[in-house]
Amino acid sequence: MKDDYDVIVCGAGVMGAAIALGLTRLGRRVLALDGNDGDLRAARANFGLLWVQGKGYGKPDYQALSHEAADRWPRFAAELEAQTGVDLQFEQRGGLQFCLGETQMAARAERIGTWQTQLPSVASCTEMIERSALMRMMPDATLGPDVSGASFCHRDGQINPLKLLRALQSALVAEGGTLIHGAPVSRITPEPGNGFTVQADAQRWRGAKVVIAAGLGSPALAAMVDLDVPLRPQRGQLLVTERLAPLLPYPASGLRQTGEGTVMIGVTQEDVGMDMNTTTMAAAKMSRKALRILPALSQVGWVRQWSALRIMTPDGAPVYAQSTTHPGAFIALCHSGVTLAPIHAGPLAAAIADGALPLAFNFFHQRRFHVSQAE
Numbered sequence: 001m002k003d004d005y006d007v008i009v010c011g012a013g014v015m016g017a018a019i020a021l022g023l024t025r026l027g028r029r030v031l032a033l034d035g036n037d038g039d040l041r042a043a044r045a046n047f048g049l050l051w052v053q054g055k056g057y058g059k060p061d062y063q064a065l066s067h068e069a070a071d072r073w074p075r076f077a078a079e080l081e082a083q084t085g086v087d088l089q090f091e092q093r094g095g096l097q098f099c100l101g102e103t104q105m106a107a108r109a110e111r112i113g114t115w116q117t118q119l120p121s122v123a124s125c126t127e128m129i130e131r132s133a134l135m136r137m138m139p140d141a142t143l144g145p146d147v148s149g150a151s152f153c154h155r156d157g158q159i160n161p162l163k164l165l166r167a168l169q170s171a172l173v174a175e176g177g178t179l180i181h182g183a184p185v186s187r188i189t190p191e192p193g194n195g196f197t198v199q200a201d202a203q204r205w206r207g208a209k210v211v212i213a214a215g216l217g218s219p220a221l222a223a224m225v226d227l228d229v230p231l232r233p234q235r236g237q238l239l240v241t242e243r244l245a246p247l248l249p250y251p252a253s254g255l256r257q258t259g260e261g262t263v264m265i266g267v268t269q270e271d272v273g274m275d276m277n278t279t280t281m282a283a284a285k286m287s288r289k290a291l292r293i294l295p296a297l298s299q300v301g302w303v304r305q306w307s308a309l310r311i312m313t314p315d316g317a318p319v320y321a322q323s324t325t326h327p328g329a330f331i332a333l334c335h336s337g338v339t340l341a342p343i344h345a346g347p348l349a350a351a352i353a354d355g356a357l358p359l360a361f362n363f364f365h366q367r368r369f370h371v372s373q374a375e
């Protein structure tokens with residue numbers, strides 16, 4: 001048996017690494033065990049948006065959580081950068097969702113209006129921008145004739161997600177946490193009154209608490225502590241262009257220019273099981289839409305296409321829960337792991353350290369899917 005820890009976190013993607021970092025900053029002895037390079041890893045293949053607008057439509061708790069994350073981002077990014085020296089390419093100047101045609105513009109305005117009235121405290125964060133004003137906001141870009149305008153949320157932003165992951169993992173180790181790569185957890189054994197034994201390959205460790213944050217690898221581990229979350233993969237494909245001069249001053253849903261100058265074009269939403277292939281059909285569809293927004297992209301070479309699988313719960317909102325039958329075993333899953341990283345390193349880590357998820361997290365329990373084992 002290896003050393004004892006206060007908390008063992010299974011999975012060190014953007015979710016697990018953020019929780020482990022937060023717990024370490026609270027003075028807990030933390031071990032984060034990450035799987036193998038062949039694992040499905042959304043943290044290494046996502047779009048890098050810090051997205052608030054429209055998030056939590058019909059779910060005010062999720063909406064409020066996203067807003068709280070947006071509040072926390074500037075300080076969280078500054079601390080991570082200062083501690084690790086990693087330039088996260090963090091920006092929070094606002095984000096756009098382009099509308100192609102007046103019908104889309106009207107539908108977007110209605111949806112954003114409804115979404116804003118759900119949470120009156122932040123009702124003025126998003127506005128509809130007409131084409132002429134949009135053109136003034138984007139002096140280096142020529143918008144296609146189909147663009148009628150956009151919704152613009154002042155609180156949206158972007159980041160380099162790979163650098164975020166690196167910074168979270170580096171900060172975790174710098175704070176005294178232990179991170180082991182290539183350690184896929186195969187068994188979690190509850191030891192009544194004495195925490196949990198966690199096994200990866202031939203090694204075993206004891207932890208007073210255990211957190212399952214292994215993305216799509218989570219259901220198999222969760223079943224060992226009577227946590228059962230329905231989860232489905234959802235494929236997202238992206239295109240990346242060659243590096244360009246500054247063109248897009250704001251990130252947009254499905255279109256953003258990275259700190260290096262490449263333009264990311266995306267993102268599909270496909271229910272195809274564990275299929276990670278990229279398809280010409282998706283490339284054509286994404287390109288067609290991007291060209292209607294920015295026709296100049298037709299002259300640009302694209303250098304890469306990739307796909308990754310989202311970690312989707314039935315309603316798309318996160319799950320944060322503790323096992324009823326095995327208290328001390330937690331699960332954390334979501335498909336906005338970049339946006340919500342300051343929540344995971346902050347209030348969620350604090351709640352796990354305390355041993356109970358507070359009322360503010362009530363909505364996120366998996367009981368909303370009527371799973372009987374959960375508390």
Ligand SMILES: Cc1cc2nc3c(=O)[nH]c(=O)nc-3n(C[C@H](O)[C@H](O)[C@H](O)COP(=O)(O)OP(=O)(O)OC[C@H]3O[C@@H](n4cnc5c(N)ncnc54)[C@H](O)[C@@H]3O)c2cc1C
Pocket residue numbers: 010011012013014015016017033034035036039040041042043044045046047048049050051183184185186213214215216217218221235236237267307308309310311332333334335336337338339340
């Ligand atoms: C195409 C696409 C675009 C996206 N765009 C955005 C975006 O713009 N903004 C945003 O906020 N979110 C975005 N997301 C979602 C975001 O990437 C995920 O929410 C986030 O990566 C989830 O982090 P995670 O750590 O839970 O899972 P992952 O990143 O998948 O990490 C899981 C980790 O667990 C490890 N693991 C698996 N099994 C085991 C095991 N048995 N033992 C130990 N470790 C294990 C894996 O090796 C991996 O490191 C996007 C996702 C996709 C697919």
